[in-house]
Amino acid sequence: MSKYRLTHLEELEAESIYVIREAFTQFQNPCILFSGGKDSIVVTHLAAKAFYPAKIPFPLVHIDTGHNFIETLEYRDELVDRLGAQLIVGYVQDSINQGKVTEEKGLNASRNRAQIVTLLDAIELNKFDAALGGARRDEEKARAKERFFSHRDEFGQWDPKNQRPELWNIFNGRKQQGEHFRVFPISNWTEMDIWQYILKENIPLPSLYFSHKRDCVKRGDSILAFSxxxxxxxxxxxxxxxxxxxxxxxxxxxxxxxxxxxTLEQIIMEVAAARQTERGNRADDQRSEASMEERKREGYF
Amino acid sequence: METIANLTGDLLRFSTAGSVDDGKSTLIGRLLYDSKSIFEDQLQAIKNTSARKGLEHVDLSLLTDGLKDEREQGITIDVAYRYFSTPKRKFIIADTPGHVQYTRNMVTGSSTANLTIILIDARKGVIEQTRRHSFIASLLQIPHVIVCINKMDLVDYKQEVFDRIVNEYNDFASKLDIQDFHFIPISALHGDNVVNRSEQMDWYQGGTLLYTLENVQVANDVNHLDTRFPIQTVIRPHSDKYHDFRGYAGRLVSGILRKDDNIVVLPSGMESSIKAIHTPSGETNEAFAPQSITIELNDDVDISRGDMIVRKNNQPNVEQDFDAMICWLGNAPMNNGAKYAIKHTTKEARAVIKEITYKININTLEREENHTGISMNEIARIKLKSTATLNVDAYRKNRSTGSFILIDEGTNSTVAAGMFI
Structure with a gap:
């Protein structure tokens, strides 16, 4: 074995930091889309490394559906505090009050789709020209074709058939006025890579990821937290x-x-033995076989 | 599923390319399925689809079908990425479709690959597409090539067929610039020699496809001789603690940098030495490609994005006039005399096409001269001139400092992939 050899996690880390720095230098006003999930936590962790010892030179944006786990919000505020980062929150409730979206009704009502509007509004209002996110290509088949630098038209839409070819590590972030980019620094990471990296780096996570007792409702094959x-x-x-x-x-x-x-070790063992994909119990992906692609075209993350 | 043990393994990026019926999707599906990288809900989804289509077997090729349009039309658009890992290594597959935009997609998918899999139908032997694919692998300097002779089940698993195709391929490949070849007889449909050793081909003593993928030496694919450090950005914290900190951040694309090394900044030619090296895991005395690092220098020199830090006795060419091979990706053809934006490492400039020296007929590999334009999917040798100096190496020597893209300034599309000669 050569002495000059990176493990797969080190190589992924180097690639992601390179992508984050490219986003910072190629765009005027980037931001990180922060959901409170493990993937956006890893992106934020990588961004902190990319600019060390300076602080992350752009804000974290959180789209608050109003239906959040309290643990996520607590974790978010603590993280922002620790990193000395700037936080911008977009509220879905505001979009509903302004009449921009209609709240879904019925038993399966969710604000998942409504947040697209709030997200695009937040991008427009703050004049963000690049939004860095934690999407991974292994998550879902529509995401398998995403670029690192993913172009969005002035309506925030993704056109999967007209993507720019991405060659070597040369990223083309040129755009017209009003257009923006989504940047996916951890495109090449798998769920297992994320967990292994969290373990290696000892990254704190919201308590939701660990086993706990909770009031739940069984619905179909899913277990939902009661609220x-x-x-x-x-x-x-x-x-x-x-x-x-x-x-x-x-x-x-x-x-x-x-x-x-x-514990993280137990979670990794569980992920390694899992027989279902991690989004397998996301109700939002199960609405139709193409539902992720349809939401992405509209501007979903 | 992936295992917890895989913390020390490295990463192999490989590409596959092929036309609709040569079994490429089935091969990838087989590789994922037999290496237990498929989840139950994914398998159930393709079982359902197979049944709906009236198929008797589970169509593994459905695993790699991505977008709605593709599922409806049964074609693959562009490049899709797949992931799997074994206890030895993590793999990233750039899966590129055949059909019309074959060349463009394969160039894109192969640009970051350490290895490519070339599929040959055992019944057909070396065909035009095999030659095209191999030529692109050679042009893009993919260090390792695995030639899979597929559908061996349809030729009764005969050794003569395999041997004949290997000879035929070697005759042709001797004209190409590829260092490392492997030949494997397989049946993607039945799984022979993909992950599990075939019981039908005792005469084959080599490794299975997965074994070969796991054991190809990739550590030496990275150039550790020529130190090239293109600057992405300058880090200045402006905090009390790091008041005077000035860090030059970027990816060390080739070579090695050590603390106290004397360095030169290009294009200015200013000299200094390395005061400190910061990696994502902390300070170090030695950094190597392809790490992302931040360095501090002992002197206050003027350095900005697009500059390159190198060693005094090993420098790239600092030039404005270039010879290059390009693959045209744009919808509109390229014309002699046209101007484009050029991106090379972290540097940007404008460039004008001075000459189309020749085009390569990708089917016969012959040179065709006297051309005034290049269309999508065509490969040509050109001369170009840039408005600013670029710090370049020949692509053969360095895939990072030897590559560039051209951008149409009207549409902002990436229209060419280029390799300096």
Whole structure:
């Protein structure tokens, strides 16, 4: 073995830091889209490294659906404090009050789709020309074709058939007025890479990722955290379960898994043995086979 | 599924290319399936689709179908990336489709690859597409090539067929610039020699495809001789603690840098020495490609994005006039005399096309002279001149400092992939 050799995690880290620095230098006004999930936490961690010993030279943007886990918000505020970063919050409730979106009704109502409007508004209002996010190509088949630098037209839409070819590590961030880019520094990471990196770097995570007791509702194959935003159906009941979350999104759509994994090592063992993809219990992806692609075209993350 | 043990393994990026019916998607599906990289919900989805289509077997090629348009039309658009890993290594597959935009897609997917898999249908032997694919692998200087002779089940797993194709391929490949070849007889459909050793081909003593992918030596693919450090950005914290800190951040694309090394900044020619090297894991005395680092120098020199730090006794060419091979990617053809933006490492300038020296007929590999324009998917040798000096090496010597892209300033599209000669 050569002495000058990087492990796969070190090579992914080097690549991501390079991409983050390119985004910073090629755009006037970038930001990090911060969801509170592990992927955007890793992107933020990498951004802090990319500019060390300076602070992250652009803000974190959080789209608040109003249906958040309280643990996510606490973690967010603590992280921003620790990094000395700037935080900008876009509220879906504001978009609803302004009449820009209509709140979904019914048993499966969620604000997942509504946040597209709030996100695009936040980008426009703050004149962001690049939004860095934690999407990974292994997550979902529409994302397998994403670029590191992903062009969005002035309506924030993605055109998968007309993407710029990305050659070597040379990124083309040129754009017309009003257009913007989504930048995905961890495109090449898998769910396992993320967990291994969190372990290696000892990155703190929201407690939601670890096994805990919670009031839940079983719906179809999913286990949802019970909250005031969940409308119980007939025959459904609230029960206390030992669970954790594999991904973290909105309260109304993020499915939990029954688990006793309470340390990072145990989580990694569990992920390694998992028989279902991590988005397999995301209600938002299950609406139709192409639902992620459709939301992405509209400007979803 | 991936295992927890994989913390010391390295990374192999490989590309695959092929036309619709040569079994490429089936091969990737097989590789993912047999290496247990498929989740139950993914498998269930393709089982359902296979059944809906009236197929008797599970169509593994469905695993690599990405977008809605593709699923509807049954074609693959552009490059898709797949991931899997074994206890030895993590793999990134750039899966590029065949059909019309073959060349453009393959060039894109292969530009970062250490290895490419060339598929040959055992019934057909070396065909035009094999030659095209191999030529692009050679042009892009992909260090390792695995030639998979597929559909061996349809030729009764005969050694003569395999041997004949290997000879045929070697005759042709001797004209190309590829260092490392492997030949493997496989059946992607039945799984012979993909992950599991074939019981039908005792005569084949070599490794399976997965074994070969796991064991190809990639550490030496990185150039550790020629130190090239293009500056991405300058880090100035302006904080009390780091009041005088001035860090030059970028990716060390080739070579090695050590603390106290004497360096030269290009294009200014100013000299200094290295005071400190910061990596993502802290300060170090030695950095090597392809690490992302930040360095501090002992002197206050004027350095900005686009400059390059190198060693005094090993410098790239600082030039404005270039000979290059290009693959044209744009919808509109390139014309002699046209101007474009050029991006090379972290530097940007404008460039004018001075001459189209010749085009390469990608099917016969012959040179065709007297051309005034280049269309999409065509490959040509050109002369170009840039408005500012660029710090370049021949692509053969250095894939990072030897490569560039051209951008149409009207549409902002990336229209060419270029390699300096």
């Amino acid at each position: 005031e935003f969940i409308n119980l159906r007939e025959n459904e009941k609230v029960e206390s379960m030992q669970i954790r979350f594999r991904t973290i999104g909105d309260l109304t759509i993020t499915g939990a898994i029954e688990s006793d994994a309470s």
